[in-house]
Amino acid sequence: MIRVLLADDHAAIRAGLRMLLATAGDIEVVGEAADGATAVANARALRPDVVLMDVRMPGTDGVTATRQVVDEGLADVLVLTTFDLDEYVFGALRAGAAGFLLKSAEASDLVDAVRHVAAGDGVVAPEVTRRVLAELAGAPDRSGPAATTGSSLPADLTPRETDVLAALGQGLSNAEIARRLVISEATTKTHVSRVLAKLGVASRVQAAIVSREAGIV
Incomplete structure (x- = not known):
């Protein structure tokens, strides 16, 4: 329940x-x-x-x-x-x-x-998330947790994790990321968890903001 x-x-x-x-x-x-x-x-x-x-x-x-x-x-x-x-x-x-x-x-x-x-899975309504991310990209606020990352990404972020981060920046759900990268949803969840941990953020939407600010989308 x-x-x-x-x-x-x-x-x-x-x-x-x-x-x-x-x-x-x-x-x-x-x-x-x-x-x-x-x-x-x-x-x-x-x-x-x-x-x-x-x-x-x-x-x-x-x-x-x-x-x-x-x-x-x-x-x-x-x-x-x-x-x-x-x-x-x-x-x-x-x-x-x-x-x-x-x-x-x-x-x-x-x-x-x-x-x-x-x-x-924090992607509730992808079209809403994408619109908000576009607004944030146009006028970034660097006062929040995601701002501490700036435009640089952690050095230990793997190429696959970078791909996942880019997908998060586009507002994709776990299922959509799995289809794009041709991996299972379970593997996708593992990658998302690792990305969040390496970025030091609390949610996938914060990770998406970092992705936008880093210019990898």
Whole structure:
């Protein structure tokens, strides 16, 4: 069972998300939060697999909450967005969010997104990720974790790992990377994990930002 924590300041949205997720059968909503501070506190207490995190909330916003949840290893964070593509969303990515979810998503897309993130695959909606990465490439913010890498890549990154990093920069999922490189998904997951470790980043989306900033896409 995938344990999910909902963080959004609108009770109606939380109710709608809870109702949609209840149809999945393998997803359980274990808690809710109306602000970032409560989201972090509940993540510590409940240890969910995934936090659905709105970025705009009163008090502690979703960016700050995402950074705390990721830094403490409490859960993977899936950002809730209305597709504004503003500085809040960019900040959440650099804070370690695993991916995106549009609030207008269909029920099946919502369920699939939660399952993907719980499985370690942060590419939720590739077209969204690619658009955000394009925005970031146009106006990079070097204040986040990915910025510490700069334009250089680790010397111990293998050619195959570089290929995987380039694919991450294009917003590809594990399945798409596996098909492109003609390897298994299990092998792809291993390569992605090694790339993240060598780059010193918390999520595949952060790795994608590094890929863009390094100019290997």
